[in-house]
Amino acid sequence: MSNMPLPSSFNPAGIELDRRQGLSRQLYQALRVRVLDGRLASGTRLPASRDLAAALSISRNSVVRAYDQLYAEGFIEGRVGDGTYVAQLPQAAVSVKKLSTKLSTKVSTGFSTGLPTALSTNWLDLPVISSSKVIHRGALGRVEKNHLALPPSGPPRAFRVGVPAFDLFPFEVWAKLNAAFWRKPDLQQLCYGDPAGDARLRGLIAAYLRSSRGMQCTAGQIVITSGAQQGISLCAQLLVEPGDTVAIENPGYQAAGHAFAVAGARLQGVAVDSEGIECAQLAELGDCRLTYVTPSHQYPTGVVMSLARRLELLAWAERTQGWIVEDDYDGEYRYSGAPLAPLAALDRQGRVLYVGTFGKVAFPALRLGYLVLPPSLVDAFAQRRAVDMRHSEVSTQAIMAEFMAAGHFQRHIRRMRRAALSRRNCLLNHWPMSIEGVGNLPAVMAGLHMTVPVSSVARERELIEYAESVEVEVNGLSNYWLPDSQTPLDQRAGLVLGFAAVPEPAIEAALARLRKVWCD
């Protein structure tokens, strides 16, 4: 073992590790905290892993794992042949905790995204709103037919978006747990329950998020929801007043836009670049109440939000006292490195509301999700849920708790990750090489779908029609944009492909059919 002196600016003595807990995770957190609070300044050279291991008397493996995670998240960087350094992070983000609690909201001057203030076209033409008025005003209470896009139902097909490899769910185990619950139910559980959800499940979710996401949350911060959609909808109902501006990624997740629009929000689309939502554009919006983002795997482009951008977004929320709704809908799926730290794990001012779901690990129809809330918001959310529906069905919660406690959940996540990776590879390997007007496949580091650029919206429509003719489901990227976006129409075109819904043979068969109609 070498015993080289550690770089002088780095003091491992300040790092205290509890040997009863995971050492790698603790080291990762200790280093992250020091980067964020400036104790480890940008450019600081870190000790080689074997030296730090020796200094802390832990295994080198633990140090390597901690470094890997910090590297994946952008906190540190390597220079070839020259060791490991603390990365350059945006100054505002690193120092923001030193600012006093509230700054006056910066008012933007004359900035306009060109987006409409009224909800009038395309996927925001939400008759859920207008119908309410029709109901009121119409003499006969007639409601016109409307055009709210619902997720596709029917048997899973290639390349449906938003559906995991749920054919691999251990239904036999789930059936047994169900039978066990119902054969000897605790009568007390069958009365009215806590609107925030089953206490045991809340505790297990908090523990899972602490260990898998580095979130320092407690059971008391968890509110169980009917899927991610109810989590988003509750945020909209409780945090947004009619007329408030809400920023959403553009292109983005339509169903979230619907939930905010129903609450009366004035939606503003903010562009997404290779690092995630463009915070500079967000800052120029001026008075913005809330920003909805998908940092783990941007929906639908697949971009993973960089650490710098995450910190910049948090700085925006702290500066403006705005809210961030972080939808981590498929954060379990990351194929290189561990998942990045969610915004909720980096948040120190209680500005982030984290939306999680079991739908992408188990199956969508389970309708089981959760919110992780700043403690001061928990009561209001639980009570609103009580007024809306009292609470979720009891057995699903209790059985998921048992599924987690017995270790099935962790095993299943690993199985699902492997399956998604293998299905992703199958799609990448069998994708037709040259399709007219279709760009290159992206690197797919995370999630359950990928997005491929197409030369024009006309060509996009054509490809989708051909696909539909051979019973292959392909989504058009152009559908995910807000109306009147500044991005030229043809730059909005693309194909969104879910790769996890069906097994490899079905993927290959679908691609063979696509090759015929697309390439001939």
Place this chain on the structure above:
Amino acid sequence: MSNMPLPSSFNPAGIELDRRQGLSRQLYQALRVRVLDGRLASGTRLPASRDLAAALSISRNSVVRAYDQLYAEGFIEGRVGDGTYVAQLPQAAVSVKKLSTKLSTKVSTGFSTGLPTALSTNWLDLPVISSSKVIHRGALGRVEKNHLALPPSGPPRAFRVGVPAFDLFPFEVWAKLNAAFWRKPDLQQLCYGDPAGDARLRGLIAAYLRSSRGMQCTAGQIVITSGAQQGISLCAQLLVEPGDTVAIENPGYQAAGHAFAVAGARLQGVAVDSEGIECAQLAELGDCRLTYVTPSHQYPTGVVMSLARRLELLAWAERTQGWIVEDDYDGEYRYSGAPLAPLAALDRQGRVLYVGTFGKVAFPALRLGYLVLPPSLVDAFAQRRAVDMRHSEVSTQAIMAEFMAAGHFQRHIRRMRRAALSRRNCLLNHWPMSIEGVGNLPAVMAGLHMTVPVSSVARERELIEYAESVEVEVNGLSNYWLPDSQTPLDQRAGLVLGFAAVPEPAIEAALARLRKVWCD
């Protein structure tokens, strides 16, 4: 068989019965239609059952059952020794269908109930609303603690309100159905589903309501909900705009009031007399958008709304183009005669939204209910539900459908009705005779709870405290009133007692404990 001539004003020739269907139900409906449209005028003498049976060539039993139902519902009346006559019904109700579609809304002049227009006190002090504003305005996003009354949780005790005899639920059957569903799930069912709910369950509910409630509804009118509360809440969200007046029974069901208040309604309490909500007072409210009622068994007083009052209420809705939300939360429990026809079965203008639940037949934590909607409203409700939460958990719906299709549901309803009756009788038989300040027990014809008058609110509080000291749950009637009701405070006092939650020995034991602390 006698062959007396039928009364001259009655023409059975117009009644056509389909022999493949239930004859008694068809005859009941044919007669009811004729009473409502005036073909059978008030005071018309009906033929004796055996004569009508002979004229229609059906069994006398079928006629007797139809007459019994019409009698129970108030459409016909008997005069001792003098046969059966069409009852006197309010003229407005009977003739209203002849009015042209829409009348101008009558504006009331100077009427005031003395109720507050702001939601400021007592059980309407709903921080779910105010907290939303606190969240917006407070620099730190702090939400104050609040006072929303939640239904009691914990093990069932005497005399909890709103809980059926769910210790009798066939859990073994339910466990088997669960295991069967999960062992071989239809993968298609595990994707995203229809926000209106499982198609098979919707069909079975419609069939159940047609046969048990005389409602002419189709599966397409059913929207599955997460319990009755979500049904009420959706009505509030979709039919009420901020500032609209909503009439609720006073005393009434708090959780419904909360749902309407959250939607921004201005709540107006309307008194309840021995026939149900006072329609004269309702009519004087002027511009009222919606009325929420519990006609089968008024919550909490236990009054069954008379047929005359039902028709008067429907006439109000048709005249003002108002909506009626009919919460039939425990309509399965009727101990003398068949259940009365719900408003939804009498409605011809599509003004009634019917709220049903499985919670009072199975158990509350099932969170399974449904709405029966006028066809023109179905799409808007389903889509709003999709934005709120997509849809309900899939297995509960599919398993309830199987439970119904296999006949378990009907058997269970009969079992639950018998149990509730027996527990009611136990409470009536063992109730202490003379408790200071406590009035007589009422006749309990329906439902799962009863209300007993008390001489003052002070005495009510005292009795409840004594009860709590011996671990008996008793609710104070005074809690169910809107603030600033015109009814003098002491006339609002009473005890609300649920009698179904625990078996007879536990009821007797609780009454023995109450006797000690109340009577000694």
